[in-house]
Amino acid sequence: MNFLGKAKNILRRTIDCIFPRCCVICNGKSDLGEYCNLCSSCIAKIPWIRGPRCSICSRPMGDGDGELICAGCKANAPHFRSGISCWLHTGTGRDIILALKYRNADFLKKDIGVLLKNNNPEICEFASDSSLVPVPIHYFRRVKRGYNQAEVIAQAIAKISSGSVVVNALKSKNKKSQTKLKSGERLLNVKNMFECSAESDGMAKSRRVVLVDDVSTTGATVRECCRVLYGAGFENLHVLTLARG
Ligand SMILES: [Zn+2]
Ligand SMILES: [Zn+2]
Numbered sequence: 001m002n003f004l005g006k007a008k009n010i011l012r013r014t015i016d017c018i019f020p021r022c023c024v025i026c027n028g029k030s031d032l033g034e035y036c037n038l039c040s041s042c043i044a045k046i047p048w049i050r051g052p053r054c055s056i057c058s059r060p061m062g063d064g065d066g067e068l069i070c071a072g073c074k075a076n077a078p079h080f081r082s083g084i085s086c087w088l089h090t091g092t093g094r095d096i097i098l099a100l101k102y103r104n105a106d107f108l109k110k111d112i113g114v115l116l117k118n119n120n121p122e123i124c125e126f127a128s129d130s131s132l133v134p135v136p137i138h139y140f141r142r143v144k145r146g147y148n149q150a151e152v153i154a155q156a157i158a159k160i161s162s163g164s165v166v167v168n169a170l171k172s173k174n175k176k177s178q179t180k181l182k183s184g185e186r187l188l189n190v191k192n193m194f195e196c197s198a199e200s201d202g203m204a205k206s207r208r209v210v211l212v213d214d215v216s217t218t219g220a221t222v223r224e225c226c227r228v229l230y231g232a233g234f235e236n237l238h239v240l241t242l243a244r245g
Contacts, residue, residue, distance in 0.1 A: 001110050003218040005205050006167060007026075009141060012105055013053070013102040013111060016057045018069075021036055021037060021041035021237045022037070022070050023037065023038050023041075023042055023097075024037045024038065024042065024099050024103070024105050024108065025039075025077040025092060025096065025099065026039060026042055028041065028042075029227075032165055034114050035111050035115075036110055036111055037105070037107060037109070037111050038096075038108075038111050039117075042092050042095075043092075043115065045091055046087050046091075046092050046093055046096070046115070046119075047087050047088040047091055047093045048086065048087050048119060048120065049085055049086065049087060049088060049114055049244060051067075052242070053068065053189050054069055054072075054073055054083075055067045055068055055069060055082050056067055056070070056073035056077075056078060056080070057072065057075075057085075057216070057219055057244075058083055058084055058085035058216075058241075058244050059072070059084055059244075065206045067173065069169040070090040078079045078124060078219070078223045078226055078227075079223070079226040079227050079229070079230035079237060079238060080211070080222070080223075080226040080237040080238055080239050081236070081238055082217075082238050082239075083222070083239035083240070084122070084126050084167070084238075084239070084240050084241075085121065085216060085240075085243060085244035086096035086116060086120050086123060086241075086242050086243065087243055088243065089107070089215050089217070089244060089245040090242055093243050094243065096108065096112075096242075097149075097215050097241055097242065097243050099151065100112075100143075100149045100153075100214060101214065102144075104146065106146070106147045106149070106152045108152070109141045109152050109153075109155055109156045109175060110156070110159075111231070112152075112153060112242070113157070116157065116159040116160060116215055117154070123157065123160075123161070123240065124154065124157075124160050124161040124185045125161075126161075126210065126238070126240060127137050127157045127158070127161040127162075127163035127210055128161045128162045128163060129162055129163070129208060130161075130163040130164075130188070130208040130209065130210040130238070131162045131163070131164060131166045131206075131207050131208070131209050131210070132154040132157060132158055132164065132165045132166065132202050132210050132212050132240075133154070133165075133170060133200075133209055133210070133211050133212065133225075134148055134150035134151040134153070134154045134165070134167065134170075134211075134212050134213070134227070134245045135148075135150045135170070135171060135211060135212065135222065135225055136148065136168070136171055136172040136194065137149075137150070137172055137220060138172045139172070141208075149214045150212050150213045151165070151167055153188035153212055153213075153214060153242055155199075155211040157212065157240070163210060166199060166200070166202075167199070168197050168214060169196065169197060169199050169200040169203065169209075169229075170196060170197065170200070170225055170228065170229070171193050171194065171195050171196075171197045171222045172193060172194060173192065173193055173194065173195060189237050190220045190221055190224045192203060193221075193225065194224060194225050194228045195228060196228060196229065196231075196232040200223070200229070200234075203234070205233040205234055205235070206235075207234070207236065208237060209229060209237050209238065210237065210239070210240050211225050211226060211229070211235050211237065211238070211239045211240070212240050212241070213239070213240075213242075214241065214242050214243065215241055215242065215243040215245055216226040216239070216242070216243075216244055216245065217245030218240040219244075222239045222241065226239065
């Protein structure tokens, strides 16, 4: 470690002594050195998706080997080739997403990267040599929140893989937020909600593109984003979400 690295370490430890870091979920003491804002007890409760799952929507499936595709994805195939979700949108998995979205916890970026690297190395491989495209949020929402949570997640993943973030490849048009809508309403509302921006022109059409979002519930948003990207000529499309509803 060079002088600057040592100095940063000393400064960080001094600040930690004066202002002990708390877990953003339970407010307990953050007791694991490499995590800044999560405690070991909350980390142990994250409902990771492991074992056989649908290779398109990450739906956990009973038994099976090789590439599994669930009945829903077979009946209604999306424009992306594969998808992966890290954990279920329940319990602590949901709490982390809610903190990221509604409690100004974009500082969780480093924790998310470390979490994925330590618990789900498959993610690093999935994102490698890819353009990571965050699902955009509407301009006013972004101004209110101060950041786009999907972009924070994409940056965390870029840190632990050889993927690179293309922030503005997609733009959100003026539509209602999906959050409070029911399943059927989401499908209608999301139609024509996104468009490719000039930023996407700089990406080679053969490039592996990984669309990144915080949570996929009905899959309507990621399907629509990929439909737009596919329409613009991108075919090597994949989806990565932190949580699956
Ligand atoms: Zn905790
Ligand atoms: Zn599926």
